[in-house]
Every structure is written in C-alpha cells, then in structure tokens.
Amino acid sequence: MEGITLELVGLQLFTGLALGAVYVLLAVGLSLIFGMLTIVNFAHGAFFMVGAYAGYAIYQVLPNFWLCLVAVPLAVALLGMAAERLLVRPLYGRGIDYPLLLTYGLAYVMVELVRIGFGKQGLPVDTPALLQGSSDILVGQFPTYRLFVIGVTVLVLAGLWVFIERTSFGLIVRAGARDPQIVRILGVDVGKVWLIVFGLGTGIAGLAGFLSAPMQGISPEMGGSVLIVAFVVTVVGGMGSLVGAIVAGILVGVVESLAVLFFPEAAKVSMFVIMALVLLVRPQGLFGRPGLMS
Amino acid sequence: MNKHFTLACCTALLLAPLAQAQNRDPIRIGLPVPLTGPYGAEAKDQVKNAELAVAEFNEAGGLNGRKAELVVRDDKLNPAEAATRALELIEKEHVNFIVGGLSAATQLAVNNLTRQRKVLYISISQSDAINEAADFSRYTFHESLNPHMTTQAVGNFVFKKGMRIAFLTADYAYGQEMARGFRRVAADKGAIAVGEIKHPLGAADYSTFLPRLQAMKPDVLVFNNFGRDNQVSTKQAGDFGMKKTIKFVTPVLTYTARTAAGAQVYDGVVGGSAYYWAMAEGTPSAAAFNARYARANGGALPSDYGSMAYSAVKSLLMAVKAAGSSDTDKVVDALAALRYDTYKGAQYYRACDHQSVQSVLVLQSAAVPGKPAEIFKVLATAPASEAALRSCAELGHGAAAVAATVAAAK
Numbered sequence: 084m085e086g087i088t089l090e091l092v093g094l095q096l097f098t099g100l101a102l103g104a105v106y107v108l109l110a111v112g113l114s115l116i117f118g119m120l121t122i123v124n125f126a127h128g129a130f131f132m133v134g135a136y137a138g139y140a141i142y143q144v145l146p147n148f149w150l151c152l153v154a155v156p157l158a159v160a161l162l163g164m165a166a167e168r169l170l171v172r173p174l175y176g177r178g179i180d181y182p183l184l185l186t187y188g189l190a191y192v193m194v195e196l197v198r199i200g201f202g203k204q205g206l207p208v209d210t211p212a213l214l215q216g217s218s219d220i221l222v223g224q225f226p227t228y229r230l231f232v233i234g235v236t237v238l239v240l241a242g243l244w245v246f247i248e249r250t251s252f253g254l255i256v257r258a259g260a261r262d263p264q265i266v267r268i269l270g271v272d273v274g275k276v277w278l279i280v281f282g283l284g285t286g287i288a289g290l291a292g293f294l295s296a297p298m299q300g301i302s303p304e305m306g307g308s309v310l311i312v313a314f315v316v317t318v319v320g321g322m323g324s325l326v327g328a329i330v331a332g333i334l335v336g337v338v339e340s341l342a343v344l345f346f347p348e349a350a351k352v353s354m355f356v357i358m359a360l361v362l363l364v365r366p367q368g369l370f371g372r373p374g375l376m377s
Numbered sequence: 378m379n380k381h382f383t384l385a386c387c388t389a390l391l392l393a394p395l396a397q398a399q400n401r402d403p404i405r406i407g408l409p410v411p412l413t414g415p416y417g418a419e420a421k422d423q424v425k426n427a428e429l430a431v432a433e434f435n436e437a438g439g440l441n442g443r444k445a446e447l448v449v450r451d452d453k454l455n456p457a458e459a460a461t462r463a464l465e466l467i468e469k470e471h472v473n474f475i476v477g478g479l480s481a482a483t484q485l486a487v488n489n490l491t492r493q494r495k496v497l498y499i500s501i502s503q504s505d506a507i508n509e510a511a512d513f514s515r516y517t518f519h520e521s522l523n524p525h526m527t528t529q530a531v532g533n534f535v536f537k538k539g540m541r542i543a544f545l546t547a548d549y550a551y552g553q554e555m556a557r558g559f560r561r562v563a564a565d566k567g568a569i570a571v572g573e574i575k576h577p578l579g580a581a582d583y584s585t586f587l588p589r590l591q592a593m594k595p596d597v598l599v600f601n602n603f604g605r606d607n608q609v610s611t612k613q614a615g616d617f618g619m620k621k622t623i624k625f626v627t628p629v630l631t632y633t634a635r636t637a638a639g640a641q642v643y644d645g646v647v648g649g650s651a652y653y654w655a656m657a658e659g660t661p662s663a664a665a666f667n668a669r670y671a672r673a674n675g676g677a678l679p680s681d682y683g684s685m686a687y688s689a690v691k692s693l694l695m696a697v698k699a700a701g702s703s704d705t706d707k708v709v710d711a712l713a714a715l716r717y718d719t720y721k722g723a724q725y726y727r728a729c730d731h732q733s734v735q736s737v738l739v740l741q742s743a744a745v746p747g748k749p750a751e752i753f754k755v756l757a758t759a760p761a762s763e764a765a766l767r768s769c770a771e772l773g774h775g776a777a778a779v780a781a782t783v784a785a786a787k
Contacts, residue, residue, distance in 0.1 A: 087592075094588040102584055204418035205605060207639035210616070217618030223588065226616035298616070299581050299609045300638060304415070308581050340585040347574045348548065350585055 087344055093222035095340050101229045103336025104236040105295070109309055110316035110328045111240070112287035118323025119260045119280045122171065122182045127288050127313055128306030129190035134159045134289025135301040136197055139206060148211035151293065152235075159289025160282040167281035172274065190306070197303045205302035214297075232294050239287060240329065247325075256280060260323075315354050319361045321371020330369060404445040404703045406431070406690060407466030407475040409487060411454035415579070415605050416479050418633050422683030423501065424449055427476065429673055430690035440697055447690075448472055454479070456486035463487045467494055473703045476689045478502055479682070481550035485512060492516050497705050497712070499689040502682070503527065503629065505554040508730040508766075510773030515709060518731045520689040524551070525767050527628050527649040528558030530737035530759035535597060535626055535647055538567035543595035545586060545610060547602035548575040555601040555628040571595055576602070576610075583610040587617045600627040608638035615642060630740050632680035635752050640744035643752075650738045651685060652721050653753050654678045666720040678750055679720075688719040695719075723761060729769035736761045 113127045124130075138155045145151065166189065174181040210228050217224040247253040259266045259276050267273050292305075299305070316335055320327025335354045342350040349356075361368060408427055410420040427447055435444045448470050452459035459478060466472045467490075475491055476499045478484030484500040488507055491498035492514035499518040506512050507519050536542065542563050546552040556573060563570050572593045574586045590598060598619065600610055607627055614625065630648025657664035666687065670679040679687070696712035697703055716725050724735045740753040759765060 091588060091592045094591075095585070098584050098588055102582060105582075202418075203413070203421075204633070205608070205637050207608075207637060207642065209639065209641060217616065223591070224618040226584075226613075226618070228616060229584070298613065300605070300612065302415075302605065305581070308579070343574070343585045343589050347576075347586065347589070351577050351580060 090222050092341075092344065094220075094225070095344055096337065097220060097222060097225065099337035099340025100333060101225070101233055101336070102340060103333035104233045105291070106312055106316050106336050107329050107332030108232075108236045108239065108287065108291040108294070110313045110320070110332055111243070111325060112284040112291070113313045114317045114320065114323060114325060114328040115243075115287070116281055116284035117317065118325070119256060120277055121179060121323075122186070122281075123179065124284065125183060125187040125310070126166070126190040126193065127186075127285075128308075128310030129193040130159055130163060130285040130288040130306075131292035131295070131309050132197065132301070132303065132306035133162065133193060134292030135208075135296040135305060136201060136292075137289060138293040138296055139201075139208060139301060148213075152290075155293040156286040156290040159292075160286030163285025163289075164278055164282040166285070167278050171281065172277075175277075190310075194303050194306070201303070203303065205300050205305075207300055208296040210297040228297055232298075235290075235294060239290070240325075243283075243287075243325065252276075252279075312354070315358050318368055319354075319358050321368025323372065324368065324370040327368055327370030401443060404440065404443060404474075404694075404697060405448055405470060405472040406445060406693070407448050407450065407463065407470060407472035407477070408686075409450045409452040409459055409462045409466065409475070409477045409483070410686075411479050411483070412449075412451040414454040416454055418637070419604075419631070419680070419682045420479055422633070422680050423477070423479065423686035425674065426670070426679065426683040426685075426687035427690045429670060430687045430694065432673075433669070433691070434694040440701070440703070443703075445694060445697075452478070452483050452487075454483060456482045459483035460486040460490050463490045467491075467496055472496075473705070474498070474693055474708070476501060476686065476693065481506070481554070485550075488512060488514075488517050495705060497693075497709055499693060501685045501689050503551060503554075505558075505767075506550065508732050508772055510775075513730055513772075513774070516705070518712060518726060518733075520692070520733045521685055522629075522649070522651050522735070522737060523732060523766075524554035524628065525558045526737055526759075526765045528555055529562050529765055530757075531626060531628060531647065531649045531739055532559055532562030532566065533759070534739045534757050535624070536563050536566040536568040540566075540568040540597060541571045541593070541595045542568050542597045542599060543571050543590050543593045544573040544599045544601055545583070545590060545614075546573055546575050547578050547606055549578050551603055552601040556599075559599055559601070559628070568597075576606075579606065581609065583613045584617070587614055587619065590614075591617065591619055591623075595623055597624045597626055600625065602627075603629065603631075604634065605637075608634050608642065611646060612638060612642040620645065629681075630742060630753065631682060632752070633682065635742055640742070640752065643742035644744065646742045647756065648740060648742075650681050650740050650753075651735065652679075652681045653738055653740060653755060655751070655753070656721065656738065656755065656758075660722050662718045662720055662722065684720050688717075688721070688724075691719040692717045692724075727763055727766065727769075729774040730766075730772055732766055734761050734763055734766070737765070 116124050137158050138151050141151050141154050171182050214228040214231050218227045259273050263273050316331045320331030338353050339350050342353045410423050412420050431445050431447050450462040452462050474497045478487050478500050479502045481504040497516050499520050502521050505524045544556050546556045560570050625646045627648040635643050654667050657667050696708050696715050700707040700711040724733050737759040739757040741756050743754045745751040
C-alpha cells in the first residue's frame, strides 16, 4: 500500500485505542446493569444523551467544566435511580422482556422531553480551554481532549474495580448477582443494592455523554448510535462481564481504526463483522457466562 | 327524449356549482420536507418561508380573489416516505403543485412520482441527477443550486495550480456529486487530487479517518458532507490540529450548521451558498425579503435553505398569475419563461433542464465580536450564467428535446 508509513500505522493504532476507550465507557454501564440485574437497559443511549444535555444545562448555571464533571454523573445517576424505583422495580420477577420493553419506551419519552426542552436542533459544546488543541504523541498530533477522556476512562474503571472487588458492599453486589434469594434470606435488602447498581450504570452512561459532547456536539438523537455500539461491545465481550467490555471495546476501536488503512469504506462495519464472528464461535461472548440470557 | 333532456338538465344544474367551486377553491401547494430527523431545523425554516410567500400572494389579492394555501407533510428524510407523502398530496389532498424535498435522495423520489402524474414539482435542495435527461421531465424544476455549479464557484476561488486536495466524502448521492464536481474543477485549475476517504451518512466519530487524511499531506481538505456530519467532522479535524497546515473547504456552508456548531468550529472554513442575508447591500430584493422575514419572525434573519423555499413558492405563484390559471401545463410554460427576482437578484430556468440560473456566493466563516448575526464574509460572487452549468448536451438533452422544450415554452 502506497503512503502507509510506520508513523501513520502508529497514529492510527493510537487513535483506535482512544476510540476503544470511549467505547468501553459507553458499554461498561450497560454491561454492569445487565450483569447484576439481568436487565437489558434499552434506555442506555437515552441516559447517555441526558448526560450530555445535563452537562449543557448545568454549565449555563455553573460555568465550570470540572464541577460539571462531578455533578453530571450524580444528576443522571439520581434520574436513573428514580427510574429504577418507580418504573423498573415493579417488573422484577417477570420475564426479561418486560424491563426491555419498558426501557425501550422510556428512551422515546426521554428523547421527546429533551426535544421539547432544548429543541430538535443540536447545540454546540466547546472543549474546555485547558484541554483545547492537540499534543505531540511522538507519532503525530493528537487531540488533548481525547487523551483526557482516556485518562478519565481508566480512573472510572479502576474505581469500579475497587468498588466491586474490594469493598464489602461490592461483595453484596456480587453475591446478589449470583443468587439474590440467598442474599435476601441472609437479611440483605437486595432492592437497595439493585437501586444503587442501576444508578451507577446510568451515572456512567451520563458521564460518557458529558465527555462526548465536546467531541461531537449534542442532539436529542445522539444516543441512538451509541446504544448500538454499546450493545455490540457488550455482546462481543460477553453480557455482564466488565473485563469483557474492556477487552471488546478496545478490540472494536483498534480494528475499526486499522481498517481505515486498507479499506476505509468497511471501517464502520468492522464492529459488526467482529460481532458476527464472535457469536458464531463463542455465542456467550469472549468473557461471558453461558446461559445468562435464558 | 324528454327523459334524456331532464337528465341532462339535472346534470348541468349539478355540475354548474361544481365548476364554479373549482375556480373559487384555493390553489393548493404540497410541501413535503423532513420535519423530523437531522435536517429538522432547516425543514421548519423552509415551512416558515413558504408560508411567507403564500401570505404575500394572498394579501395581494391572490389570483383574481382565489387564494393559495400550503399543505405540509413530513417526509422523515426517507425516499420511500417522501414518495408516499407526495402520492397522498396528489391523490387525497388534490394539490395543484408540489414544492419541497430536502435531500438529493428524497427529491428524486418525489420527482419520479410527479413526472409520472404530470404534476409540476420544484425541488429545493442540491442535486445534479435531477438535471440529467434520465430524471428530467417537463414538469421538473430545480430552484436550488446544484453540486456542479457550487463546486465550480468554490473550486475556482480556492484551488491553485499544484495545490494538493484531499476529500472526506459522505458516501451517498450528495457527497459523490460534490466530489465529482471538485475533482473536475481541480483538474481544470491544475490542482492535484491526492486522495478520498468515504464515510457512511450520519457517522458520529471521524477520528479514525483523520490520520490517514493527514498523511496525504494536503493543502486543502474538502468536507463533502452536510448537516450534523459536516459540523462533527469539521470540529474533530480541527481538534486533531489539522487546521494549522490545511485549509478547510466545504461545498455548502449553511447558516444553520454554522449557528449550531459555533464560531470556533467553522473559523476560517470556506464554502458556497445560494444566499446570505448580508448580500442585501446592493440587492434590493434581498433587502426587501430580509425586512419581510424579520417582520414575520420577531426580527430574525432568513437562512439560505429556508429562503430557497420562499423563492420557489413565490416564483411559482408569480407563474400562476402570469398564466392566469392554475392549470398545470399553462403554469409550466409560464414558469419556464419567467424572469424572476424574488430574493437574491435575477434568476430564470434554463430551457433544457429547468435548472435555475443564479449567482453562487463563496463565503468564509468569521466571527465578529458583539454581532452574533454576522457569521460569514462574502469572498466572491460567481455571477448567474449558463456557462457555470454543465451543457445541455452533456446532461443528455438532445437537440430535438431542447428544441421541443423551447417551442413548448413559447
């Protein structure tokens, strides 16, 4: 191939890693809620979009990016918890399709409400002054803001790991995912655990939306394509597996980026090729437990 | 005999008021536009502008007291939906004419139907295909600029001999036609097309395409995409630091995209346009149009794609008046012969393909502090000229066909 230098491959690879980090952040909340609650949250993309708009709205009152970075996930998590408490909870114990249909409808309601509140047209979001421009990463120039997003993703994943694997509350969460009935018999309020997990999952979706806003602007429909990416990554990694979401997110990002070197037209389709191959060889996904969906 | 006579009388009596009613019935204009979806803002703006043109016609007394009215439908930016809505407008709503279509694909779907049904249709968004003999009919009119004339104007201004040009192209009719036009003008000017990357319509992330484009070491990067795609890809390319060494060009620099994405994203970007409100200086029709639009919309200024809908409906109703009737064939002839100046200076429809011959602006995005409405600088104006269009022969309009259209117009 003419014009393909080692430098270009390096930059392309790094771009793929960065995109993969964004994909991981998109998928991890979806995977978390499914793994713990066995709920396929079709409103995941809508919570992502609400995070972006919440950031926009809060920034009008409180023009400080760093405060918004904390406030937005909290606000979206609260919204997610309200949705769990009022809408999803009455459906526990029924088939997997009940919450699926509910969240599917909820996504439509959320998109329409945002359209009514903020208009159908998208809104611009500026990159915070400190993170504007590009930095030299040896193989070429790379947007400083994207480097920052990679950093935040690593922090979120590390925090999540510590929370689930190293705290006593995390122990209850893991036990609740394994066998909620026994946990309940032991005197643990499983409802509260699920409430917090749902809040955590939607909060991370909101954070991802907030972080995406300076890269692609915001619009009421921005959650649609995100939901598809999140599902592909979750299915490739294995429904409910956090490690799976991380590995699959980076894999999908890197393959998409390297595909541009050889066959740019196929780049955006490459993730579906990966999904099809994984489903053929390992239907439960790379790191998934078999039988979780049944 | 007697019985027959009575029947004839009764029929005549029944039909008489019907014939009269037909003359008093309003002139109905169907407007299918994508009210929902990524071009919703532009579509809503087109409806407002079309309403303005209808209101002016009615205030001026209509066609001897016969008023006009608009029938708006949402085509959801989907060609199949657009064809269904157009059929509904013709069959159920009995519209006299159709104006609309805000994508290269939906307008071809509407046109396909209207030419079968012999209904006059004015398209108000960019397409080259609609000018070509295969898609053209006597009933087809194209008020919008087309990709060829837009890219010629922009390319002639920007491209220089030996310049390296790279393309980022949305992989559908609009992007492909723009890329074709730019390649042609690049070759004419002696510039070098160094490569093209195609992306699917509606992509949210362009980061993976950008290193490859950067490695082509272009002097100019052309974004052959529209709406949100254009906003997002321009922003991300800027974030990659590409603006430092590369000039950004886009075929159509729209008022709505620039307002939605902000000054920073589009700073320095050059592109073409049919209209910018500041062209009112030296163009009386533009000044009058700006004032009327502002009165009807709380002081707001009209946008490029919106004002095109105004011009299409306005010129159509001028043709109705000139024909003195809403009869399709008479109005087609009147519109084909019309010289009109609705909002941007003199325009007319070329005989062979009914493409509106008009000026093309070359704009550059630039923010003026304290003046939020001043978002563009007019760099150049390519005058209205048939020389800026592809020739009738190139479009496949044979000499016989051209002569027939001209004869029909007379």
